[in-house]
Amino acid sequence: QQPVQSPQAVILREGEDAVINCSSSKALYSVHWYRQKHGEAPVFLMILLKGGEQKGHEKISASFNEKKQQSSLYLTASQLSYSGTYFCGTSSGAGSYQLTFGKGTKLSVIP
Amino acid sequence: KAGVTQTPRYLIKTRGQQVTLSCSPISGHRSVSWYQQTPGQGLQFLFEYFSETQRNKGNFPGRFSGRQFSNSRSEMNVSTLELGDSALYLCASSLGTSGGSYNEQFFGPGTRLTVL
Numbered sequence: 001q002q003p004v005q006s007p008q009a010v011i012l013r014e015g016e017d018a019v020i021n022c023s024s025s026k027a028l029y030s031v032h033w034y035r036q037k038h039g040e041a042p043v044f045l046m047i048l049l050k051g052g053e054q055k056g057h058e059k060i061s062a063s064f065n066e067k068k069q070q071s072s073l074y075l076t077a078s079q080l081s082y083s084g085t086y087f088c089g090t091s092s093g094a095g096s097y098q099l100t101f102g103k104g105t106k107l108s109v110i111p
Numbered sequence: 112k113a114g115v116t117q118t119p120r121y122l123i124k125t126r127g128q129q130v131t132l133s134c135s136p137i138s139g140h141r142s143v144s145w146y147q148q149t150p151g152q153g154l155q156f157l158f159e160y161f162s163e164t165q166r167n168k169g170n171f172p173g174r175f176s177g178r179q180f181s182n183s184r185s186e187m188n189v190s191t192l193e194l195g196d197s198a199l200y201l202c203a204s205s206l207g208t209s210g211g212s213y214n215e216q217f218f219g220p221g222t223r224l225t226v227l
Contacts, residue, residue: 002153032215041115041201041218042154055215087154097142097207098167099216101154 001025003090005102012078012109020073020105022088031064031071032089032099035082042087046073075107083109113138115204115219123225129190132222134202136183142207143185144216145177148199157200160185161207189224197226 003024012018022031030049033056034042046056048064048071056062061074075082085106089099116135124130136143145157156169160179177187183204189196203216 034216034218041220042203044215044217047215089154096167097144097159097161098156098169099144100156101146103153 002100003088003102005086005088005105007105008103009106010108012082012107014078014080014109014111016078018075018078018107020075020086020088020107022071022073022090022102024069024090026069026090026092028064028066028069028071028090029093029096030091031062032091033060033062033071033073034087034089035084036087036104037084045086078107078109080109080111083107115202115217117200117202117219117222119222120220121223121225123227124192125227126192126194128192129188130192130224132187132189132200132202132224134185134187134204134219136185136202136204137217140204140206140217141183142205142214143179143183144203144205145185145187146201146203147171148201148221149197154201157187192226194226197224199223 006021033045036042048054064071085104087101087104089101118133142161144159146154159167163179174190179185199221201221203218205214205216
C-alpha cells in the first residue's frame with residue numbers, strides 16, 4: 001500500500017517552519033525522504049531505519065515513530081530553495097529493495 | 112563522479128508500438144530501480160535489478176519488462192504501448208548491498224514518454 005502524505009500542499013514564507021507527515025498501514029523497516037524540484041530528478045534527503053538509525057543531510061531533521069508507522073520531516077527556517085515536492089518512500093523489511101512512495105507534498109516558499 | 116544517465120530523454124510513440132529505455136547507473140552501483148511517475152499516481156515502483164537479477168517487481172502488467180547487463184546498465188521495455196503509459200520514467204541507482212533499504216537512491220533525469 002502507498003503511504004499517505006500530509007499535507008498535500010503547503011505555502012510558507014521564508015523563515016517559517018513546516019512539518020510533512022508520512023503514514024503507512026504496513027509495518028515499516030525504513031523511510032526515505034526525497035525532494036523533487038519541477039523538471040528535475042528527485043534528490044535524496046534522509047533515510048530513517050527502524051531502531052533509530054538514520055542518515056542524511058545535516059540541515060534536515062526527521063523522526064520515525066515505529067509504533068504508529070509514521071515519519072515526519074521537519075523543515076525549519078525555510079529558504080526559497082526548499083520549494084519543491086517532497087516524497088516519502090517506505091520499505092517493509094531489511095531484505096526489501098522496493099520503495100513504495102507517497103503521492104508527495106508540494107511545498108512553496110515565498111519571500 | 113558522473114551521475115545516473117538515461118536515454119533518450121524524450122520519446123514519442125503511437126499506441127501498439129514498443130519502446131526501450133536505457134539507464135546507466137553511477138559507477139560502482141550495482142542496483143538499478145525503475146519508476147513510473149505520473150501526476151495522478153506519483154512515483155510507482157516498476158522493478159529493481161541487482162547483478163543482472165530482478166529482485167523485486169511492482170504491480171505492473173507483463174508488458175513492462177527489464178533487464179540488467181554485467182556492467183550494471185539497465186534497460187526497460189514496454190510492449191504494446193497504451194495511452195496510459197505516457198509518463199516520466201525514472202531510474203535510480205544505489206549500492207544495493209545487504210540492508211538494501213538503507214541505501215539511498217540516486218535518480219536519473221528521466222525519460223519523458225508520450226504515447227499518441
